[in-house]
Structure formats: structure tokens, C-alpha cells
Amino acid sequence: xxxxxxxxxxxxxxxxxxxxxxxxxxxxxxxxxxxxxxxxxxxxxxxxxxxxxxxxxxxxxxxxxxxxxxxxxxxxxxxxxxxxxxxxxxxxxxxxxxxxxxxxxxxxxxxxxxxxxxxxxxxxxxxxxxxxxxxxxxxxxxxxxxxxxxxxxxxxxxxxxxxxxxxxxxxxxxxxxxxxxxxxxxxxxxxxxxxxxxxxxxxxxxxxxxxxxxxxxxxxxxxxxxxxxxxxxxxxxxxxxxxxxxxxxxxxxxxxxxxxxxxxxxxxxxxxxxxxxxxxxxxxxxxxxxxxxxxxxxxxxxxxxxxxxxxxxxxxxxxxxxxxxxxxxxxxxxxxxxxxxxxxxxxxxxxxxxxxxxxxxxxxxxxxxxxxxxxxxxxxxxxxxxxxxxxxxxxxxxxxxxxxxxxxxxxxxxxxxxxxxxxxxxxxxxxxxxxxxxxxxxxxxxxxxxxxxxxxxxxxxxxxxxxxxxxxxxxxxxxxxxxxxxxxxxxxxxxxxxxxxxxxxxxxxxxxxxxxxxxxxxxxxxxxxxxxxxxxxxxxxxxxxxxxxxxxxxxxxxxxxxxxxxxxxxxxxxxxxxxxxxxxxxxxxxxxxxxxxxxxxxxxxxxxxxxxxxxxxxxxxxxxxxxxxxxxxxxxxxxxxxxxxxxxxxxxxxxxxxxxxxx
Amino acid sequence: xxxxxxxxxxxxxxxxxxxxxxxxxxxxxxxxxxxxxxxxxxxxxxxxxxxxxxxxxxxxxxxxxxxxxxxxxxxxxxxxxxxxxxxxxxxxxxxxxxxxxxxxxxxxxxxxxxxxxxxxxxxxxxxxxxxxxxxxxxxxx
Numbered sequence: 001x002x003x004x005x006x007x008x009x010x011x012x013x014x015x016x017x018x019x020x021x022x023x024x025x026x027x028x029x030x031x032x033x034x035x036x037x038x039x040x041x042x043x044x045x046x047x048x049x050x051x052x053x054x055x056x057x058x059x060x061x062x063x064x065x066x067x068x069x070x071x072x073x074x075x076x077x078x079x080x081x082x083x084x085x086x087x088x089x090x091x092x093x094x095x096x097x098x099x100x101x102x103x104x105x106x107x108x109x110x111x112x113x114x115x116x117x118x119x120x121x122x123x124x125x126x127x128x129x130x131x132x133x134x135x136x137x138x139x140x141x142x143x144x145x146x147x148x149x150x151x152x153x154x155x156x157x158x159x160x161x162x163x164x165x166x167x168x169x170x171x172x173x174x175x176x177x178x179x180x181x182x183x184x185x186x187x188x189x190x191x192x193x194x195x196x197x198x199x200x201x202x203x204x205x206x207x208x209x210x211x212x213x214x215x216x217x218x219x220x221x222x223x224x225x226x227x228x229x230x231x232x233x234x235x236x237x238x239x240x241x242x243x244x245x246x247x248x249x250x251x252x253x254x255x256x257x258x259x260x261x262x263x264x265x266x267x268x269x270x271x272x273x274x275x276x277x278x279x280x281x282x283x284x285x286x287x288x289x290x291x292x293x294x295x296x297x298x299x300x301x302x303x304x305x306x307x308x309x310x311x312x313x314x315x316x317x318x319x320x321x322x323x324x325x326x327x328x329x330x331x332x333x334x335x336x337x338x339x340x341x342x343x344x345x346x347x348x349x350x351x352x353x354x355x356x357x358x359x360x361x362x363x364x365x366x367x368x369x370x371x372x373x374x375x376x377x378x379x380x381x382x383x384x385x386x387x388x389x390x391x392x393x394x395x396x397x398x399x400x401x402x403x404x405x406x407x408x409x410x411x412x413x414x415x416x417x418x419x420x421x422x423x424x425x426x427x428x429x430x431x432x433x434x435x436x437x438x439x440x441x442x443x444x445x446x447x448x449x450x451x452x453x454x455x456x457x458x459x460x461x462x463x464x465x466x467x468x469x470x471x472x473x474x475x476x477x478x479x480x481x482x483x484x485x486x487x488x489x490x491x492x493x494x495x496x497x498x499x500x501x502x503x504x505x506x507x508x509x510x511x512x513x514x515x516x517x518x519x520x521x522x523x524x525x526x527x528x529x530x531x532x533x534x535x536x537x538x539x540x541x542x543x544x545x546x547x548x549x550x551x552x553x554x555x556x557x558x559x560x561x562x563x564x565x566x567x568x569x570x571x572x573x574x575x576x577x578x579x580x581x582x583x584x585x586x587x588x589x590x591x592x593x594x595x596x597x598x599x600x601x602x603x604x605x606x607x608x609x610x611x612x613x614x615x616x617x618x619x620x621x622x623x624x625x626x627x628x629x630x631x632x633x634x635x636x637x638x639x640x641x642x643x644x645x646x647x648x649x650x651x652x653x654x655x656x657x658x659x660x661x662x663x
Numbered sequence: 664x665x666x667x668x669x670x671x672x673x674x675x676x677x678x679x680x681x682x683x684x685x686x687x688x689x690x691x692x693x694x695x696x697x698x699x700x701x702x703x704x705x706x707x708x709x710x711x712x713x714x715x716x717x718x719x720x721x722x723x724x725x726x727x728x729x730x731x732x733x734x735x736x737x738x739x740x741x742x743x744x745x746x747x748x749x750x751x752x753x754x755x756x757x758x759x760x761x762x763x764x765x766x767x768x769x770x771x772x773x774x775x776x777x778x779x780x781x782x783x784x785x786x787x788x789x790x791x792x793x794x795x796x797x798x799x800x801x802x803x804x
Contacts, residue, residue: 394763397771398696617699624703628761631710635758638713642751645720646744649728656729 038089048268049261052224053084055184055215061264062255075260076228076252079219082161082187091316092188097336098318101162101188103132104148110134111322111330112453113558117155118426118442118463119146121481122504124490125533125596127442127466128478129556132164137556144478149176152186156209158282158425162188165214172242179237181246184215191222193278196271199223202281206431212237216253224266225255279308281430285461285562287412287419287446289438299563310385311374316340321374323561325404326453328368337364376405376561388567395572404458404559407586408571411447411459411560414585417592418445421461439505441466443594446560449586449607457586457611460557464534464602466595468516469552471539472527476552488529489519507597513538514545534595534602549603555593580625587618671718675750676792678712681705683785690778709757716750719743739794742787749784753777 040046052060055078062075083092095101102108116129116138130146131138141151148164159165165186171177186209191200205221211232213220220227229251236247259266288296297303301311314320317337321327341360345351351359372378380387392399412419420438422429427436447459468484470477479487491512493504508516513531517540520529531538537550571586572578579586591610593602608615685705689697697705724747726733727740735743756777760770 391766392770393766394761395767395770396760397767397774398698400767401696402698621699621703624706631706632758632761634710635713635754638710638717639751639754639758641717642720642747642754645724646747646751649724649744652728 045271048270049265050085050088050268051263051265052080053088054078055081055084057081057084059264060255062257062260065257074228075225075255075257077255079184079216079253080224081215082190082218083166086190090190091340094316094336094340095190095318096162096166096188097334098314099320099322100160100318104164107332107334108133109330109332111327112324113137113556114322115423115425115461115558116463116556117151119144119154119481120426120441122441123493124468124481124484125441125466125504125508126468126481126484127463127595129463129465135556135558137554139478145480145483147176149174149179152214153209153212155425156186156214157206157428157431159186160189160192160282161186161218175242178242179212179234179240180214182237182240182250183212183233186214187218189218189221191218191268191270192281193274194270194272195222195268195278196275197269198275198277200278202430203432211235213251216251219253219255222268223256224259225253228252228254273307273309276302276307280424282424283308284424284429285421285446285560286423286429287421289420289422290435297563297565300566301564306385311379313374321371323375324559325372325375325377327375328371331368331371333361333364333368376409376564380405399572402456404452404456406459406559406561406564407449407457409564409567410562413565413569414447414449414459414571414589416583416585417590418448418462420444420594421446423461426463434502436503437501437505439507440503441505441596445591445594448557448591448610449589450557451611452559459560461560462555462557462591464555464593464595465553466533467531468520469530469532470523470527471530471537471552475527476530476532477527478532487520488516490516505596507595507599508533509598510545510547510601513597514540517545518543533597534599535593536597536601536603547601553593553603576625576628580622582619582622584622587615587622665722667718668722671715671722672795673715674711675715675719676788678708678715679785679788681708682712682781686778686781687785690782695778696774709754712750713754716747716754720747720750734798736794736798739791739798742791742794745787746784746791749780749787752780753784756780 054060058078060077060080062077063073065072067073086092097105110133113135114131114133116131116135119126119128119130121127128144129138130141130144130151132140134140141148146154148167152159152165156165166188167177167180167185170180170185172181189205192202192205201221201223204223205217208214208217208220208227211227212234213227213232216227216233219225231251233251236250240247261267286293286296288294302308311323312320317340319331319337338357338360341364342353342356345356345359345363346353349356373382373384377390379385380390383389421444422436422440423444424430426442426444427440442463444461444463446461448462449457450460452458467478468488469479484490491508493501493506497506498504517529517531517538528539532550532553535549535553535555536547537553538545538547540546567573578584582588585607587606587608589607590604591607592599592604595602606615608618682705685697685701685708689695689701693701696702723743725731727735727743729737729740731740733740756773759765760773765773
């Protein structure tokens with residue numbers, strides 16, 4: 001028995017030694033990291049007690065506690081690189097094609113319009129919806145003159161890294177991108193989602209990112225150590241000029257020695273199924289504002305014990321399922337996904353590379369269809385995860401053709417006006433800041449009931465763009481806040497008012513807009529200065545301010561799906577009059593265009609108008625519901641009469657037949 | 664034949680025309696299911712049809728029994744019972760979905776039942792009406 005144990009132990013030791021040798025060999029590999037396909041293939045989590053690697057792929061081993069001459073020394077050394085550390089076993093390149101990271105990549109299908117990044121500036125009252133995906137109603141950053149680097153510095157606080165933060169190649173001649181030689185790239189920080197301890201420090205990451213310490217951010221946020229310099233990488237980059245050699249002494253991370261074991265391994269408690277709190281940092285959407293958060297019931301699925309990734313799943317490629325109907329056709333099967341699958345196929349088969357690639361492509365395409373079962377309808381029709389089957393007693397099936405599931409079940413219960421909503425991406429939720437008010441820019445409202453691509457009514461979030469621009473030959477060119485501020489004079493907030501209203505949410509008056517427009521220099525080459533806000537275009541007609549509804553000022557809307565309310569709180573649970581009445585929010589709720597102007601100056605429309613419909617049908621149809629009870633009484637009574645006659649004569653007939661037979 | 668019987672038959676036939684035009688018309692020519700004005704017209708005609716067919720049941724059933732000497736042919740008599748039976752199915756399958764009894768599957772089944780029973784009913788009325796007119800003309804002669 002003892003011999004058996006010793007033999008097992010020695011086998012284990014041999015395996016560990018081999019693994020160590022393998023890892024040591026891989027350490028010497030340069031970037032890009034090539035995952036070595038190590039996998040446990042178990043449902044149980046693998047203990048990630050692993051060495052850290054820096055961006056060069058070198059194992060990080062903090063200096064000894066005492067120097068050679070016996071003096072205590074700090075554990076200062078390079079920051080760890082997720083691409084090199086996690087990428088040793090996981091397909092970093094493949095993961096970087098995932099939905100969270102691929103927005104700026106070419107040849108990626110944009111999919112259903114989603115939440116944009118909103119460039120917000122309180123001083124100029126600017127809020128411009130941006131997206132690399134080219135969703136209608138948003139601007140691509142380059143279209144308004146925002147470079148990738150500027151985009152990064154504006155939005156990295158809620159970017160998980162990768163994408164424009166981790167370009168394949170750094171243009172060293174570019175005065176902005178060249179800075180990445182010093183600041184480092186903002187690599188995908190796997191721990192944002194996958195750390196299961198809840199100890200990922202977003203605030204520390206934000207501080208690092210504000211200083212453009214991109215390379216250092218993951219180490220600091222994971223609590224592995226602290227930034228060991230008084231000077232940020234950004235300030236070093238400020239003093240560096242493109243073309244000059246990159247400073248050789250860049251800040252270090254002062255590591256926490258307690259995190260390292262004697263072999264310089266660090267334990268990462270990671271999970272394949274991130275808890276909802278990890279998602280909430282970027283995906284919080286809150287309508288219970290101010291002190292009313294405690295009124296919020298949360299999503300019914302989370303209440304039932306599910307987590308976000310139960311439905312929003314992904315494979316190795318990290319193409320997360322967004323969960324809307326028809327998503328399959330919007331998903332891209334890209335080369336990286338095919339390459340990964342090809343490798344997996346060839347592992348089990350002697351198929352040629354070409355054959356395996358074809359098979360991989362076919363497999364991936366056919367798998368797209370399976371994601372349909374992860375939409376609301378797909379899951380509740382198939383009963384996946386024990387989901388309650390759809391019953392909808394008393395609801396005529398036509399409703400499923402006219403409404404999305406979310407229309408009745410998602411978001412706040414509709415009222416006479418949509419509610420103000422704060423989102424993580426727009427309002428930097430998750431980061432400590434002075435309390436945000438309902439008018440804190442960007443003002444977003446929900447639910448607004450519009451048609452989806454299949455002309456079904458669906459609830460949306462909505463934001464109205466607001467920016468200063470130049471209008472020339474019917475084309476508009478938005479001005480970045482800094483450009484607008486350079487060209488014109490803007491009203492300043494009273495310093496005494498700043499503590500009360502730290503986000504300068506006081507709307508511009510017409511006379512203030514007029515003064516700002518007048519302060520723009522006349523420049524025929526650039527075009528006329530205009531202001532877009534709350535659904536209107538403001539311009540000067542000689543010296544008079546004119547405002548009119550404009551296509552340039554159209555709101556941007558994106559479908560909402562959460563929080564899902566239980567069936568007992570769905571629209572229609574209280575009866576047909578939830579939707580079929582003269583004042584139902586679905587048709588008659590008023591949507592006031594919000595923006596940095598007095599709401600009474602903005603465009604105001606009813607839901608039916610926003611859908612481009614006539615309200616007569618809805619009004620008359622709602623009116624007919626007053627007679628619904630009478631209709632039921634008449635038809636049931638008449639049915640009873642007809643039934644009685646049929647039964648009467650039926651029985652008489654049977655009687656006649658039986659009596660004639662007996663005679 | 665009493666005036667009351669004629670009136671109820673006329674009411675049933677007129678309302679039936681509206682129902683068939685909106686219902687079968689949409690099924691055959693438009694894109695079912697009915698919505699908007701078409702649905703409202705259909706639902707508005709429904710109680711009239713219900714009253715009409717209930718009246719027909721009360722006034723016509725006696726003269727449509729096999730032994731009744733009403734001047735109606737056997738085919739006309741048989742068709743009336745088909746009209747009443749289909750009418751009952753059509754009415755119930757139209758009104759029951761407005762109550763919280765059946766779920767989506769049941770609702771869909773009722774919808775299909777309503778549609779096809781309605782088609783049979785329309786054919787039966789179309790066939791019955793000329794027979795009634797013919798027999799009436801014979802009686803006048």
C-alpha cells in the first residue's frame with residue numbers, strides 16, 4: 001500500500017516537473033503568446049497557482065527581501081501582462097475577437113444596435129453617441145475627429161481592454177499611439193470578469209488609467225501590488241517626443257510579497273462563470289435613482305438564482321450570446337474562430353488542413369443556430385434550465401407577432417412618461433463620484449416603445465444627441481468639446497453653484513445658446529455654427545435664434561432587456577386595459593426629448609408618433625374594450641341558446657330513432 | 664314563415680357577410696391574423712351574428728326537423744343543423760380566447776378552429792340561403 005502511494009507520489013512529482021519544464025520553456029517565447037492548449041477539461045475549477053509574466057514573457061520574480069548587502073528591499077519589478085500570463089494557456093488572440101473586444105475590427109457584423117459610448121462634456125453640454133460598430137444614429141469616433149487613443153483615454157474606465165487599447169501594431173510615429181511605447185497597451189484584463197473573489201479594484205484601475213498607466217493597471221487592480229512611482233506613465237509620455245528613444249526606466253509595480261509562493265507562483269481565484277456583480281460594473285442600468293435604489297427588485301432571473309452567463313454564454317472565442325431573437329444571422333464566424341476550431345478538429349483526426357478548415361467553418365455556422373435557444377423565447381419554449389414554459393392564459397397569439405417578450409416583461413413598468421435611467425457606461429457607475437442626479441448628462445430614458453427590425457413593439461432606451469457643430473451643404477460636422485470651447489465662449493457655471501450641481505446639469509437658455517452661436521467666428525469654409533439638442537437644431541437666422549426639428553437631432557435608441565419583471569408584474573397581468581385603454585403608456589405615454597435645454601423647448605411626442613403610426617386605430621380599438629364585457633355576455637348567451645336548441649332536437653332525434661327501432 | 668324567422672335569418676346572413684368578408688377575406692387575400700379596422704369590423708359584427716343565429720335556432724329549428732312539413736328540402740334542413748353546429752363552434756372559439764382559460768397552445772388551436780369552422784359555416788349559409796329562397800318561391804307559386 002505504502003509502495004503504491006510512493007509510486008503515485010513520484011508519478012505526480014514527475015508530472016509536475018514536466019509541467020514546470022514546459023512552462024519554463026514557454027516563458028522564453030516572445031510575444032504574441034501562443035497558448036499551449038493545456039486544459040483540465042473538468043467542470044471543477046482549476047487552481048490557477050501560476051507564475052506571472054511581464055510583457056516580454058519573462059517570469060516575474062520579485063527581488064529577495066534583503067539585498068546582497070543585507071539591506072531590505074522592495075519587491076519592485078515589471079507589471080504583469082495578461083496576454084503573456086493568461087495567454088500561456090488561453091487563446092488570447094482568439095479571445096480578442098470576442099464581442100467585448102472586437103468593436104473596432106473590420107468585417108465584424110454590427111449586430112442589433114446596442115448601448116453606445118457617449119462622449120459627454122458638462123461645460124459645453126455635449127453628449128455624442130459613439131460606436132465603432134457603425135450603428136445608425138451613432139458616430140464612429142473618427143467621424144468626429146476623435147482618435148483611437150483619445151477614445152481610449154475617454155472610455156477606458158469601462159473598457160475591458162483589448163480592441164483599440166491593444167492594437168496589433170503600435171505606430172511609433174503617431175504622436176498619440178506612439179505613447180503606448182511608454183504607457184503600454186491596455187491589454188484585455190481577464191480578471192475584470194473572471195476574478196471570483198470580488199476583490200478586483202475598479203477604482204485603482206481607473207486611477208491608473210487616468211494616468212495612462214495602461215500596462216500597470218491590471219497589476220494594481222488585481223491587488224498584486226501598487227504603482228511604485230510618483231510619476232505616471234502619461235506624464236513621462238508628455239515629456240517624450242515621437243522618434244526619440246523610449247525611456248529605459250519606467251515605473252515598476254511594488255508587489256505584495258504575500259501573494260507569491262516560494263516558487264513565485266500567484267494564486268488567482270478565477271471562475272469560468274463570472275458572478276453577476278462582475279458584470280454589473282459595466283452593465284448596471286438603474287432607474288431607481290437617488291435614495292430609491294432599495295425599491296429596485298432586480299431581475300427575476302437573478303432573484304431565482306441564475307447568473308448573467310447562464311444565458312449570455314460564450315465559447316473559447318468569447319463571442320458572448322447577446323440573447324436577442326435573430327442574433328444568429330448577425331454573428332460573425334471569423335478566421336480566428338475557424339483557425340481555433342480547425343486546430344481542435346485536427347487534434348482528433350488526421351484530416352488535412354484544408355478539409356479541417358472547411359469542416360470547422362461548417363460546424364461554426366451550424367452552431368450559430370443553437371444560440372436561438374438562449375433568447376427569451378428560445379429558452380422558455382425549450383424549457384432550458386428549468387425555465388417555466390410559456391402559458392399566457394387568455395392572451396391571443398397575435399400578441400406574440402406584435403410584441404417582443406421584453407415589451408411586457410422588461411424594464412420599469414411603463415408610466416405616463418419614460419423613466420430616467422443611469423447606465424454604467426454612460427454615467428461611470430461603479431466608480432465613486434458625487435451623487436449623480438436624474439439630469440446628469442447624458443440623460444437617458446426608458447422604456448420607449450418602438451418597432452424592432454421585425455416591426456414588433458419593443459422597449460428601448462433613448463438618448464438625444466447634443467453637440468455644437470458646423471453645418472455646410474446639408475452636412476453636419478460635430479465639434480469635439482475642446483474644439484467648440486476653443487472657437488466659442490460658453491456660459492460658466494457659478495462657482496457657488498458647483499457644489500450643489502457638480503455635473504453642471506443646468507440647461508442652457510435660448511439666450512445662452514444664442515450668445516454661444518454668436519461667439520462662433522464666421523467661417524464660410526467650415527459652415528454655419530449650429531447647436532443640436534433635445535431633438536432640435538438651433539441656428540442663427542441673422543441675429544435671431546431659430547430652432548426646428550431636425551434629422552440631425554434624432555434620438556438614438558437601443559433595445560433593453562433587463563431587468564425582467566415576473567409574470568405577475570408583466571404588462572397585461574392586470575388585464576387587457578394595461579395596453580388597450582385610452583391612456584395606455586404603450587401608445588399614449590409622452591416622450592419628452594431630453595437634453596441640455598429646457599424640456600419645454602424640446603420635442604415632445606407620444607409613443608405612437610415615435611413609431612410613425614396613427615393614433616386613431618389605437619384609440620378606437622381601446623374604446624371598443626369598454627364593450628368587451630357586453631360582447632362576452634351576448635355571445636355566451638347566444639351560444640347557450642344555440643346549444644340548448646341543438647341538445648333539445650338532438651335528444652328528440654335520438655328518442656325518435658330509438659322508439660322507432662323498439663316498435 | 665313568420666316575419667321573426669325571416670328577420671333573424673336576414674340578420675344572421677348580413678352579419679355573416681361582414682364576418683366572412685373581414686375574416687375569410689383577410690385569410691384568403693390579406694395577411695392573417697386580422698388587425699386594426701378589419702378586426703374591429705369583425706368584432707362589431709360578431710354580436711349581431713350571434714343574436715341572428717340564436718334567433719334562427721329558435722325560429723327555424725322546428726321547421727327543419729325531418730318530419731316537419733315546412734316546404735324545405737331535406738338538404739336545406741340538414742344544412743340548417745350544420746349552420747347551427749358550426750355557428751356554435753365559431754362563437755365559442757371566438758369568445759373563449761377572451762377569457763383566461765386557455766394558454767398559447769389552446770389559444771392557437773381555438774384560432775384555427777374558429778377559422779376553419781367559419782369557412783364551413785360560410786359555405787353552409789351560401790348553400791342554404793338559395794334553397795330557402797327557392798322553397799319560399801315554390802310556396803308563393
